[in-house]
Every structure is written in structure tokens, then in C-alpha cells.
Amino acid sequence: MLIHYKCPNCGDDMAFDSESGKLTCGSCGRTDSIEDFSEEFITTRFSDEEAKEYVCNNCGAAVITDADTSATTCSFCGAGVVLADRVSGNLAPDKVIPFQISKEEARNAFKKWCKNGRLTPKGFMSADRIKGITGIYVPFWLYDLHSIADVKAKATKVRTYTRGDYIYTETKYYDVRRKIDLTFNKVPVDASEKMNDDLMDKLEPYDYGSLKDFKTPYLAGYLAEKYNYDNKDLFPRVKSKVSEYIDKHIGSTISGYSSVQYKEKHVDTRERKASYVLLPVWMVYYDYDKQEHTFAMNGVNGKVVGKPPLSMGKVAAWFGSIAGATFMMAKIITFIIGGEIW
Template sequence: MTNETGAAAAAIRFPCAACGGAMAFDTESQNLKCQYCGDEQQIDSVAGEQKEHAFDDANEDLDALHDWGTAQRAVHCEACGGETLIPGGQTTSTCVFCGSPKVLLEDNVRSIRPESVIPFRLSREEALTSFAKWKKKRWFLPNAFKKQDVRSELNGIYIPYWTYDTETYSVYSAEVGIYHYRTVTRTRVVNGKTETYTDTERYTVWHHANGDYDRSFDDILVPASGHYDGKLLDKLGDFDLGQLHGYAPEFLSGFISERYNVSREEGWGQAQEVADGTLDDEIRDIIGGDEIRNLRIRTNYEDITYKHLLLPVWNASYTYKSRPYYYMVNGQTGTVSGHVPRSAIKITLFTLMCLAIAGAAAIIILSQQSTATGT
């Protein structure tokens, strides 16, 4: 089904060869489809067709990197700070993120074009269905909200991401603790009498460890959005990057693309943090032991490459009891992430239940301790 959103009027358009009408990307056929006569046009792009760019290549053709295949204008929202890209020569009067009319148009956009894209797989109706199923599974939502048919304003938006590949070589050193056990004699009072008993005591023996570790990283995914909450985007992160297509402007027809606000240098900094965390976990596994302290890791990053991706997201806003909320739906998988109203009654009942369980557990523990000491 063809995307039909309020953002479509400001999106990239391609004329139909049969009738001259506007064609837009169709989520069902994965082709361009005329909105008037239904004629289809196949998009000349091959899955998996992408090029990695060297991160520090000073001789790279920058003009080619900025060629989106169509002229672009940036739209900046003064209300929420969101930035999107629309074709040159077209205008828009509202922000696709928050609906605010306070938007500014900028020409001569110099943004690195995407190297690849995952096209939308879910139609607007399918995204609404995913949200309806998702909200029914949220226990803390008001029952009235769960049952009602929420009227959402959906916009299909391509969210910018960076991916990074790199080869790493790490050297590490640490102190490793191994648990040992010994039998000790202790005393206790039972029914007013002192008695001795044996117990098992744990102690730790420490020794030094060091070594080196090679690791390749492929497609460390970093959101380049300046508008969305990173935690919400993480919950949408089940994209299948094996379905990436080489970028073609036809994929954007009928949709909007967000302008990246995280530079490739900033993105690499975030990717390096992800890699450092992974190396820390894996090196700890290699070292083994029961405890590790004073772990030091020094890592060299080489052969760093990057890609700029566009990934599909349905962005939605709605109002419940005069309060605005928003959510997002992964345009490939249907995964939902967002903010929803909460039921104060359900939260209170859940809290009281947890307190009751904790109180009962405390009483049982105190009773067992009293029995053990004979008091």
C-alpha cells in the first residue's frame, strides 16, 4: 500500500511515465507506484550494494558524497529543534515531528548522502495495528485508553544512522581473584546454651594476568538523529541490516528524511564507546577467575570505515485527556517504542502488592532467625 501522510506533500516526487502523475514508494510491492493510475516502476537498486568509506580519507570526492540524486533543502523547527530534508523547490509549513508552524527553510544543504537504506516494509495501517497490539500488552495503561481507538498522526520518516567497521588490537593486564574455601570453627547460642560448630569460609587468592586480543567490529550502529530520545531509538534497534539496499532517491518518494545532527566524528566517538564496552566484557571472559580488579586495556583502532544509513520509522503523535504523547514504529519490523499514559490506580495497587510481599518475606526471615537463636 502506498504511503499517504501529511508529510507526503513535502516529499521527493517522481512523475509517472504513463500518466504524468506523482509516484511514491509502495511498501507492499517495494516499487514506485503511481497514486493516480496505479502504474509501477521498479527501483534500480540491489540489496547489499553499499560502499564503506575510509574514515580518514582526505582524498575522497566530497562533492560525490554530498550528491543525494536530487537537490535538497533543510527544514528546521524552532519549536522542537527537529531537522528534515525535502527536495529543492518545495516548501512545507509545519514540522513533521511536532506539527509546529515555526519552521525555517535553508538552501545549499551540505550533508553526506546516505550510502544505503532499508526501505519501508510496513504501511501506515500496519504501523497503527502494531501500536494497537503493543498498547494492549502494557499493564500500567488506563483500561479506557487500552480499549479506545487512538487517532494518531503518522509520518513516515527515514532516521539517519552511522555504522562503523574497525580492526582492533588490545593489550591488557589485571589482577585475578580465585575463590578458595576452608573449614573454620565457630560458636553460637542455641536455647540459651553456647555450642561450637564448623562452617565453610571463603577467601580469595589473587594473581597477575596479562595478554593481547584481536577483534574485528562490523556495522556498529549509531543513531545520528538530533531529535529522538536515544533510549527510544535503542528499543527500535532490531533492524535487519542484511536487508540494506544501495541508496536511491526513489526510496524516499512519499516519505521524509531526517537530517543527521551527529557528525561522523561524533558518531565514531560513540561507536568507540560501544567497542570499548564489548572489548571489556570479552577480555574479562578470557581472563576468567571469580573476581577481576585493576583491569587495564589499551586498544589500537585501525582500518576505520563508515557508512551513512537511512532506516525507516513511523513517527506518531496523539492526544489523551488533553496531553500530547508520541510513539515510533520500526518501519521494517513493526517494533513499537514510545510514551503512553499511566494509570495511577494500577501503579498504586502494584506498589502496595510489592510492599505486602516484602513485608511478608521480612516476617518469615525474622521468624526463622528467632528460631535459630532460640529467642
């Protein structure tokens, strides 16, 4: 089933506008609240099964998608459509964070980010080779977790002191026991097979205060993916994600010792709740030096992540400046205390 939002005034296509947070008509400028939009102007067409081909109600053209797409645009007329059968039932998201950065704002933010690259080539810094920018709602699971850590360790405190002509070293040994109760709220893990996990992790944090109950009009005019992995599939990954924070917290409670050797460490992490949400991501495709570089941008705060190309000349100059500064510092210290360095 395709969902298509038509303007009540002129009958043209409507899409979600990140600036106003409303459905907006690009032709007559009409805006409508998503909550109040009349179903009278929502055009739908049903499909007997989850096929890869749908029919655009705007122009009658075939809309071809892969099995994971839940919102797209018609290649012929440009209408933004939502594949309703892919965001309903078990595939219906609980929440969504709408885009808060427009495509033009995303383009400008990316250009600014490129110009700040101190070690990138000049041609890249000009940011004039943007091949495409695509707004995608990426499927995530947000986990609320409860962890209990039970730790046993051997610790030492070492003290060195002088008495008369002798230097003494005193070592005291301690049995350390910690039982720690931790709660994690809204830990995100992307559930799309297509998206790069490292890129998606680095887009954090999102403003979860902006979460809204899911409604299909938020997807109009953007691409969207349905999840490939459910919360059970991704539970090992979210456990691994919080384990680093658990280890750091345990370490922070065992301080003031000269050494700590863990004898036992048992961590039991359980899922309290998992919510299926869609988070906004601008994907930026940049053509440089006959290669396409892919970057991701947080659709709320404009944070850009990705691996830009490096200028070997700038890298060499940077290391040279560090080496030169170190050498000069050594010369100054040597001069102060007397002597020479070669």
C-alpha cells in the same frame, strides 16, 4: 532541485510502496520497478542554492522545508517530492533500508502495543488518540570497527576448609594478562540533530540484509532528513557505544576467580569503514491527558519504543501483588519449618 515521480499512464503522483517495494500510482494502480523507472517521467526543477523554499512541479505551490529535510510532501497537492541536491554529492547516502511496514500496518501495530501496556491507564490502552503517524528516513552512520584491548589485572582464588577444630582460609594470588582483538560490523549511530538518540538506539536491531543501494525513488511519499553530523563527529559516540560490549567480553575471559582487580586497561578502537545510510522510522504522535507523547517504530519489524504514561493505581496494585505474594511465601515457609510470622 526537486525530484517528482509522475505516472507514465495517467500522469498522477507515484510513491514508494512498502508492500511491493515498487513505485506505485494511487490513481490507476500502475507499479514500476525502481531500477527500471524511466527518467522520462522524472520531473526536476533546479535551485541556484540550497534554499528553504522549492517549487512543486505538480501544482506550482511553494514547498517550504528546513535546511535538514531531503524528502517531503507538498502541503497543497500532497505530491511526494525529493530534494535532490540534499541527497547528492557528499550528502548522497551509500545505502537505504526501504520501509517494509505500511502506514496502516504501523497504526495497527501501535494499537496492539498500547493494549499490552499492563501499567498504562485504560484510556491510553484503547489507542484511539493517535494524533499523527509520519514515515521518516532517518540518517545513520554504520561503522565497521576494530578494537584491541590490553588488560592487566590482579585476581584471587579463595578456598575455605576445615581441619580438626580449625577453619582455614587459603588465598592464592594471580597476575592476569589479556590481549583481545575484536571486530564490530555495522554499528549504527543516528546522525540527525532532531531525533532523540535514546529512541533511535532502542529501535535496534535493523535487518541489514535488507540494505539496498540508495536510489531517490525509495524516498518518494516519505519524509527524509540529511545528516547533521559526519562520521568523524560521531566517532566518540560509537566508541562509547561499543565500550560496554568490550568490557563484558573482557570480563567473560577472566572467570573462575573470587575477585578481579584491574590494574591497567587500554582499549584502542579504530574505524575501518563508515557508511552513510537511511533507515526507516515511523514516528507516532499520541495525544493523551492533554499531553503529546512521541513514540518511534522500526519501519522493518514494527518494534515500538517510547515512554508511555503510567497508571499510579495499576503501579500500586502491581507492587501490592508482589508484596502479597512475598508475604504468602514467607507464611508457607514458616509453617513448613514451624513458627509464625507477623
